[in-house]
Amino acid sequence: MSIVIDKETKLVVSGLTGREGSFHGLRNKAYGTHLAAGVTPGKGGQDVEGVPVFDSIREAVEREGANTSMIFVPARFAAPAIDEAIESGVETVIAITEGIPVLDMLKTYWKAKEAGVRLIGPNCPGVLSPGKANVGIIPAQFFDPGKIGVVSKSGTLTYQIGNELKQAGEGNSSIVGIGGDPIVGSDFIDILELYEADPETELIVMVGEIGGDAEERAAEFIAGEVTKPVVAYIAGFTAPPGKQMGHAGAIISGSSGTAQAKKEALEARGVRVGESPTETARIAVEVLRG
Amino acid sequence: MDLLEYQGKQLFAAHGIAAPSGEVASSVEDAVAAAERIGYPCAIKAQVLIGGRGKAGGIKIAADRAEAEQHAGAILGMDIRGPHGEGPFRVEQVWVEGGSDIAAEYYASVILDRGEKKLLALVSAKGGMDIEAVAEEDPDALVKEHIDPTRPFTAAEARPIVEAAGLAEDVRDEAAEVLAKLAEVAASEDATLIEVNPLIVTAERQVVALDAKVTIDGNALYRHEGLAELDAESIDDPQEAMAREKGLTYVKLDGNVGILANGAGLCMSTLDVVAQAGGDPANFLDAGGGSKAEAIVDALTVITSDEKVTAILFNIFGGITRCDEIAKGIVEASAQLDLEVPLVVRLDGTNSEQGLEILAAASLPDLHQEKTMLGAARKVVELAGADG
Numbered sequence: 001m002s003i004v005i006d007k008e009t010k011l012v013v014s015g016l017t018g019r020e021g022s023f024h025g026l027r028n029k030a031y032g033t034h035l036a037a038g039v040t041p042g043k044g045g046q047d048v049e050g051v052p053v054f055d056s057i058r059e060a061v062e063r064e065g066a067n068t069s070m071i072f073v074p075a076r077f078a079a080p081a082i083d084e085a086i087e088s089g090v091e092t093v094i095a096i097t098e099g100i101p102v103l104d105m106l107k108t109y110w111k112a113k114e115a116g117v118r119l120i121g122p123n124c125p126g127v128l129s130p131g132k133a134n135v136g137i138i139p140a141q142f143f144d145p146g147k148i149g150v151v152s153k154s155g156t157l158t159y160q161i162g163n164e165l166k167q168a169g170e171g172n173s174s175i176v177g178i179g180g181d182p183i184v185g186s187d188f189i190d191i192l193e194l195y196e197a198d199p200e201t202e203l204i205v206m207v208g209e210i211g212g213d214a215e216e217r218a219a220e221f222i223a224g225e226v227t228k229p230v231v232a233y234i235a236g237f238t239a240p241p242g243k244q245m246g247h248a249g250a251i252i253s254g255s256s257g258t259a260q261a262k263k264e265a266l267e268a269r270g271v272r273v274g275e276s277p278t279e280t281a282r283i284a285v286e287v288l289r290g
Numbered sequence: 291m292d293l294l295e296y297q298g299k300q301l302f303a304a305h306g307i308a309a310p311s312g313e314v315a316s317s318v319e320d321a322v323a324a325a326e327r328i329g330y331p332c333a334i335k336a337q338v339l340i341g342g343r344g345k346a347g348g349i350k351i352a353a354d355r356a357e358a359e360q361h362a363g364a365i366l367g368m369d370i371r372g373p374h375g376e377g378p379f380r381v382e383q384v385w386v387e388g389g390s391d392i393a394a395e396y397y398a399s400v401i402l403d404r405g406e407k408k409l410l411a412l413v414s415a416k417g418g419m420d421i422e423a424v425a426e427e428d429p430d431a432l433v434k435e436h437i438d439p440t441r442p443f444t445a446a447e448a449r450p451i452v453e454a455a456g457l458a459e460d461v462r463d464e465a466a467e468v469l470a471k472l473a474e475v476a477a478s479e480d481a482t483l484i485e486v487n488p489l490i491v492t493a494e495r496q497v498v499a500l501d502a503k504v505t506i507d508g509n510a511l512y513r514h515e516g517l518a519e520l521d522a523e524s525i526d527d528p529q530e531a532m533a534r535e536k537g538l539t540y541v542k543l544d545g546n547v548g549i550l551a552n553g554a555g556l557c558m559s560t561l562d563v564v565a566q567a568g569g570d571p572a573n574f575l576d577a578g579g580g581s582k583a584e585a586i587v588d589a590l591t592v593i594t595s596d597e598k599v600t601a602i603l604f605n606i607f608g609g610i611t612r613c614d615e616i617a618k619g620i621v622e623a624s625a626q627l628d629l630e631v632p633l634v635v636r637l638d639g640t641n642s643e644q645g646l647e648i649l650a651a652a653s654l655p656d657l658h659q660e661k662t663m664l665g666a667a668r669k670v671v672e673l674a675g676a677d678g
Contacts, residue, residue: 075509076512076513099509100509101480101507101509101510101513102402102480102482102507102509102510103402103439103476103477103480103482103507103510104510106402106407106408106409106439106440107439107440109407110407110439110440125609137609137610138609139608139609139610139639139640141640142609142639152555153555154553154554154555154556154558155553155555155609156551156552156553156555156556156607156609157553157555157556157559158555159607159609159639160556160559160607160638160663163607163638163639180554180555182402182404182482183402183404183407207555209554209555209558210558211404212404212405213404213405214404214405217405233559235555235556235558235559235562236558236561236562237562237565238543238558238561238562238564238565238571239558239561239574240375240376240541240543241372241374241375241376242339242340242372242374242376243541243574244508244541245541245554245557245558245574246539246553246554246555246557246558246574246576247554247555248507248508248509249404250554250558252374253483254373254374254422255374255422259562275566276559276562276563276566276663276664277559277663278662278663278664
């Protein structure tokens, strides 16, 4: 097993005819993901290297049985594209696009909730289930199939940790990038819940960063609901308050959202927190092997 | 993007929220002229993006021309630090407004609640002081109510909130109107934080926003032309302005170790690891995904324009970014720029071997390769020397 995506995933990519969308969509296909269709309004009937393109996501669902949508359209058109995906009948929407206005996402978040659709992102690298499927921009070569589930706000930091796990001889059940925006479709808690229920996952690595209180909420959830060991890493100890550190959500406002507060909340709930990505990977391997 | 008080008040005025009118001035002379036009008493208020201005001496009431001159002189050029160590922020502008006759000071705000995925309205009868302290010492005095972000929020819905907060009975309708309008400002201007502290009741029983703290979502600036212009004018740090022009994500810090990494998370992590190794980072610079050689030249131009920088660390884990492109960028930058400081380079991930070969073939002086993030951090700290 794995979470969010697997061999049953039938992917439809919004923005497949664009430069980024075609590059990554076809890369996902080459990895073995079932790329069922692309969607670009007005370009229905065309194809991208043999993958049919439709005018709407609903058509891709009806004609090709697509069950997972990936959003690769520019920021100002992305929220309506996610809304369209939510209403199309797919089960999962993975939004890669960066820079979507946060109040648009607020509305879209509740649309997804009400429709019972799982939304991952936006501003995330996507999801990889090694050996099964890859949806997004995660470079699969740094990850082997295995027992460690990873959930992260950051892309490159995840690649760094995944690569260290691989070098130590361990692999992953899935890698889920939840994104670094203030409002994301799935929080740490949503993904922790999936890993807890996934028989293949034996340990969870959680990678957080400054801003918001998702890590603190996750600490509470872990204490009450997660029986599997969790190892965490938090980035941004040296970030000054009031400055946005790259990601739209990575900002310390007043006294809240600091890395120190997150680390303390996690440690108070028995989660080991690594000082560096390297140490985090080392602790994960040590805990996994008992 | 944070708005200065006077910019926030202008936004309020556009939405029908009462706020004192005034003038902005950047010299003592202009401030005095404004005070003369406005009349006395008037308030002279430092325009900096931080709370706690009053305590720091950045807000003064002038009773006459001599006092206006004295206060404007003291406030302009002052350095103000925030209550959580933010800044310092140099005062370049003051806002001069007519003095208000204050009968009561309240607090009202509408903020984005990231955890609950809703807007949150906060109201208190205890305004005019640090609201975090109120929340801690007397939590019942701060009434919090979530707002459904998918539809407009009305004054009728705001009414029970101001009632629960215990605002004076005769101004509750007006205060509820103001709260509903704050929510309207949030929705229509893409504001993620709107705080009015204090929201005053005047002697004439009018509800007036005496302060304004507004944060606009940077991702939404494309649909707010006027605010986007303010944003472009707001950057006064030369490196940050240069980085913005070149499309780089850069934050200036106080140290001497220049840092470039790819990805926001990895870059933050790199700053932390450098600090753990005893160093003091000079900046945050995320070269982003898929960086090409020119982006590296731009990044090095920005980093080295900070004279405090005595060594630079490149920490790259190539995913979409290809290490050979980064290496080409480093070689190009070395040819174009007069690099006077040592570079420590750690390349891992996609095409790292090709990248390392390119660097070896170029045999650049004062370039040090390290295999691990930790090793690279230690090396750059050693080469940078003490921050001074």
